[in-house]
Amino acid sequence: MSNATIIDEKVLNECLNEITRALLQADVQFKLVRDMQTNIKKIVNLDDLAAGHNKRKIIQQAIFNELCKMLDPGKPSFTPKKGKTSVVMFVGLQGSGKTTTCTKYAYYHQKKGWKPALVCADTFRAGAFDQLKQNATKAKIPFYGSYMESDPVKIAVEGVERFKKENCDLIIVDTSGRHKQEVALFEEMRQVSEATKPDLVLFVMDSSIGQAAFDQAQAFKQSVAVGAVIVTKMDGHAKGGGALSAVAATKSPVIFIGTGEHMDEFEVFDVKPFVSRLLGMGDWSGFMDKIHEVVPMDQQPELLQKLSEGNFTLRIMYEQFQNILKMGPIGQVFSMLPGFSAELMPKGREKESQAKIKRYMTMMDSMTNEELDSSNPKLMNESRIMRIARGSGRHLREVMEMLEEYKRLAKIWSKMKGLKIPKKGDMSALSRNMNAQHMSKVLPPQMLKQIGGMGGLQSLMKQMGSTKDMMGMFGGGDK
Numbered sequence: 001m002s003n004a005t006i007i008d009e010k011v012l013n014e015c016l017n018e019i020t021r022a023l024l025q026a027d028v029q030f031k032l033v034r035d036m037q038t039n040i041k042k043i044v045n046l047d048d049l050a051a052g053h054n055k056r057k058i059i060q061q062a063i064f065n066e067l068c069k070m071l072d073p074g075k076p077s078f079t080p081k082k083g084k085t086s087v088v089m090f091v092g093l094q095g096s097g098k099t100t101t102c103t104k105y106a107y108y109h110q111k112k113g114w115k116p117a118l119v120c121a122d123t124f125r126a127g128a129f130d131q132l133k134q135n136a137t138k139a140k141i142p143f144y145g146s147y148m149e150s151d152p153v154k155i156a157v158e159g160v161e162r163f164k165k166e167n168c169d170l171i172i173v174d175t176s177g178r179h180k181q182e183v184a185l186f187e188e189m190r191q192v193s194e195a196t197k198p199d200l201v202l203f204v205m206d207s208s209i210g211q212a213a214f215d216q217a218q219a220f221k222q223s224v225a226v227g228a229v230i231v232t233k234m235d236g237h238a239k240g241g242g243a244l245s246a247v248a249a250t251k252s253p254v255i256f257i258g259t260g261e262h263m264d265e266f267e268v269f270d271v272k273p274f275v276s277r278l279l280g281m282g283d284w285s286g287f288m289d290k291i292h293e294v295v296p297m298d299q300q301p302e303l304l305q306k307l308s309e310g311n312f313t314l315r316i317m318y319e320q321f322q323n324i325l326k327m328g329p330i331g332q333v334f335s336m337l338p339g340f341s342a343e344l345m346p347k348g349r350e351k352e353s354q355a356k357i358k359r360y361m362t363m364m365d366s367m368t369n370e371e372l373d374s375s376n377p378k379l380m381n382e383s384r385i386m387r388i389a390r391g392s393g394r395h396l397r398e399v400m401e402m403l404e405e406y407k408r409l410a411k412i413w414s415k416m417k418g419l420k421i422p423k424k425g426d427m428s429a430l431s432r433n434m435n436a437q438h439m440s441k442v443l444p445p446q447m448l449k450q451i452g453g454m455g456g457l458q459s460l461m462k463q464m465g466s467t468k469d470m471m472g473m474f475g476g477g478d479k
């Protein structure tokens with residue numbers, strides 16, 4: 001649509017179809033996608049739009065708004081208040097990340113000055129209490145549970161009472177999960193809920209469950225009064241379209257997302273960036289063919305060495321920018337590499353992207369060696385940022401934007417950490433060490449899907465005989 005000169009019915013339909021495909025690939029439920037399409041067509045009546053109206057903008061806005069609306073159930077969830085006791089019960093299937101998320105939720109509030117406490121009412125999974133205990137101890141959060149007691153209701157009630165007496169303001173009850181939705185699980189949930197009378201029931205859902213999200217969320221909602229949703233594992237390969245389904249099925253908002261296994265990898269859910277991410281799916285077709293033509297094979301094994309040590313420095317970012325710029329018009333292919341995607345180099349806007357990269361590089365030219373080679377984000381304090389802005393004649397805001405970009409890339413590339421890099425030149429050893437697991441972590445999700453997931457990737461790597469060719473994708477390879 002951004003390339004078409006005239007926006008007519010045909011262009012609108014093509015655009016909607018493209019978005020439909022992207023949403024389905026992102027696991028948004030088919031029915032929701034169809035409804036959205038109908039709604040947009042109702043809103044954007046091309047004939048009614050008087051000449052002079054910016055149709056493109058109106059269509060884009062309508063799509064964006066429609067998706068945001070789908071994520072807004074119309075009423076906010078119950079919000080606990082600091083200093084006033086609230087009981088929050090967590091429910092979800094086994095493996096959804098429920099126990100981990102309970103601690104993240106507690107930790108998040110604790111950092112803001114709350115007094116949270118954790119109750120382990122999961123008597124189904126052996127080890128659940130140990131897991132909660134371990135997490136809670138690490139975060140210095142009081143916890144309650146039992147190795148002996150097998151009645152989850154009893155534990156939940158005792159735990160809640162105890163922490164009420166101790167004036168905790170956020171009492172979090174972790175309940176059992178099961179491998180699948182089953183009567184026993186729902187019955188147990190109902191009993192714990194009746195006995196503890198939670199102010200909020202939080203449904204925890206794994207973002208990678210795909211199209212099953214709607215049914216799963218609905219099943220939980222029918223058994224307990226789910227009031228809000230947390231979607232976990234958003235750092236993985238799922239685009240998280242299931243979140244839309246969960247909102248539709250539970251009529252409750254998503255309030256947080258889990259973005260990693262660590263305690264602080266937990267974010268308040270923000271509708272707009274999420275929708276952008278849903279829509280920002282690239283077209284990966286032909287990527288594998290193109291990449292061989294484009295990326296020079298003779299690039300920096302040192303880069304891989306540094307990445308394997310977990311050091312994605314500003315200097316590495318600078319060198320990668322140089323690579324992109326050297327490639328000129330075909331630089332857009334590089335945009336398909338992990339991290340160097342949508343935001344940095346949107347399709348069709350290569351010129352602007354190149355200008356942006358050059359701007360970033362000018363700013364980096366005003367940095368000291370120490371700053372370029374450090375992987376400690378704390379080093380970049382206010383006075384350094386001000387000096388860089390002055391030195392490069394750029395705005396403070398721009399330097400901060402560049403540093404944000406660096407952080408984003410560093411997070412993505414940090415997944416290369418631990419990759420065993422052999423001595424320079426020993427490519428076959430490198431091939432052996434570079435396994436599908438590592439590759440899968442750094443490949444863009446859509447591309448991995450296209451290849452056929454982990455299985456497809458493994459067989460592809462076998463077919464290639466070595467990972468040498470694939471290394472080219474990351475600007476690596478032997479000299």
Ligand SMILES: Nc1nc2c(ncn2[C@@H]2O[C@H](COP(=O)(O)OP(=O)(O)OP(=O)(O)O)[C@@H](O)[C@H]2O)c(=O)[nH]1
Pocket residue numbers: 092093094095096097098099100101122125128131175176177178232233234235236257258259260261
């Ligand atoms: N990458 C990633 N992993 C996560 C996230 N949240 C949880 N996990 C991992 O998912 C796995 C399962 O998490 P648990 O918290 O044990 O799952 P659970 O749902 O509590 O399981 P039950 O207690 O048996 O019901 C663990 O290995 C977690 O580290 C997340 O946001 N991102």
